[in-house]
Amino acid sequence: MFPTGEVSDDAVTTLLFSVAALGALLLAGVLLRLGLGFLRRLFLPAALIGGVLGAVLGPHGLGLFPQGMVDTWATFPGTLITVVFAPMLLGVRLPRVRETYQLVAPQLLFGYMGDLLLIGVPLLLGGILLTPFLGADPMFGTIIEVSWPGGHGTAGGMGAVYGDLGWNGGGDLALASATFALVFGIVVGMVLINWGARRGHLTQLGGGSPEGQRSSDIVPGDDRASSGSVTLNKDLVDNLAFHGALIAVAILFGWVLQHLLELLVPGMPLFPLAMIGGGAVQAVISRTRLGDAVDPRTLRTIQGWALDVLVVAAVASIAVPVILDNALPLVILLLASALVTVGFFAWAGPRVFRTAWFEQAIVNFGTLAAVASVGLMLLRAVDPELRTVAGRAYALRAPFFSPILGGGLVTALLPALASTYGPVAVGGVAVAGVAVLYVLARVLRLWTAPEPERQPA
Incomplete structure (x- = not known):
């Protein structure tokens, strides 16, 4: 029932050495980001950099790390994802719905519709085209939901789930997709910001750029926030x-x-x-x-420690041959998902959000295309002082969204659903869900005509 078997001393020692090596890769990622300016400008996290370095030094690269060590790393994400998820509802108090309805409802509508599109369209594309004609696995379309809103952490953790369902390459393809999504979210997000500024959509027209807000990754002493508070006496427990x-x-x-x-x-x-x-x-x-x-x-x-180690382990143990073998269907799926994400941003953003539509939509675009940190980075680029309602509204929606989609419960069940009922059926239900939300939004008057464009002064 429970894994209560004995673990040998040698296994524990091997585990410790593997964790130490991952720590060294993470530190190397920090040093590389500090030393190479273009990595900072791309906002690539140290965990991703360290993981890529580990893959380069692994058996599919320079061969410094043996296959046995990489195989050990490959088992970490499926365990660490549990440590990442377990505290999500600890210390959380749900806001009162009536008090926050005006802020949260549009955010939830945009988030759920966008996420369901990233479930439905890839699954339909996979079931209609990629599986019958290119031989892709029936679960192929699920990697977008797992890796785009879910990010590297969820993608790495879901590798074991894909393996249990009989698709051993799913985790590796999800990690490759997550890496593309991270770069796509940042680069295309900045393109959209420049477009929005030219068209007069930004509320804070003097927003500036991320580079101007943060000249160094080392936080000055006066700006350093605490990572936690001591709430119990030390003589009781640490x-x-x-x-x-x-x-x-x-x-x-x-x-x-x-x-x-x-x-x-x-x-x-x-x-x-x-x-x-x-x-x-x-x-x-x-x-x-x-x-x-x-x-x-x-x-x-x-949670952050577990997520960083998870990402390093997952990326460092990625199976490059699996990605090369599935290159064509992966490229088709990624391009289709990119078009859906940008199209939904431009279509739904000005119609769902009545105030500061661009700021509220761009933070959600970053989250759909990559992860929450990219969404917040894009928001800070257009609203550095967080003067609009976008930041507060986005934060208030989290308890009603994150546990369900974008790396939540539905994300975890999606591969099993696609494997059991087929990608076309599950994708069709997701797209139907988008249609239902659209009708509901019209009935509740959450969907309005976009305001006329205004030119910047």
Whole structure:
């Protein structure tokens, strides 16, 4: 039922050495980003840089790292993704819907419609064209939802899920897709910002560029934020150990859920259930004296560490031959998804958002095309002081969106659904969901005619 078997001393030592090597690659990524200006201008994270370096030094590159070590790294993402997901609902208090409806409803509408399009269109394309004519796996279209809104972390973690469903190359293709999406989101996002400035769509016309806001990756002393607060006396327990224990209980709760659901949903991955376990732990602990001791920043720190190591391990262990063997269907899928993302931004943005439409749409574009950090980077490029409602509205939508799509529960179940019911059926349901949301938006008057363009002064 549970993995309680003995692990040998040699296995633990091998594991420690593998983790140490990943740490060295992560540090190398930091040094490369600090030393090479173009990497900073591209906003490539150190974890991705370190992972690429590991792949270059691996068996498909220079051969410094042996295949056995790379195979060990390949097992990390499927485990670490559980540590990333478990604290998502810990320390979270959902905002009151009535108070935030005007801000959250348009954000949720745009987010859900855009994400469902990135599920439906790739799956339909895969089921109608890529699978019958190019021999792609029926789950091929799912890699866009997994890797674009989900990012490298979800893509790496889902590799084990694809493997359990009989498609061993799914994780590697998702990682390649996530890398393309990261560059696409940044480059095309900046192109859209320049277009928006020329057309007079920016509310804060003097927004500036990301490069001007941050001249160095080393944060000055006066601007350094804390990564967590000590909420319990040291003679009771260390702060990091306490929050690590909360995550551990959430994961154990997820394991119990996985065992109970095994008869109904065979092959259910652990990480979304660990997230539910985190919500259960939060519901219980919030009713005790320890409720005030839960520090979200400490939880995010643990989550961030796991995500960085996950990305390094996933990218460093990527199977290059699998990508080359699937190059043509992958390129077709990526180009189609890029057109969908840009088209949806231009079509829905001015119709869904009544105030600061460009700022609210661009942060969602970055999130759909890559990850939340890219969306926020693009938002800071057009609204550096966060004077518009975009930042607050985007933050308020997170509890109602992130646990479900863009790396949430539906994302985790998508490969199994496509494998069971077929890509055309699942893709059709997703596109139908977009149509239903559009009709609902018209009924609730959340969909309006775009305002006339204004020229910048």
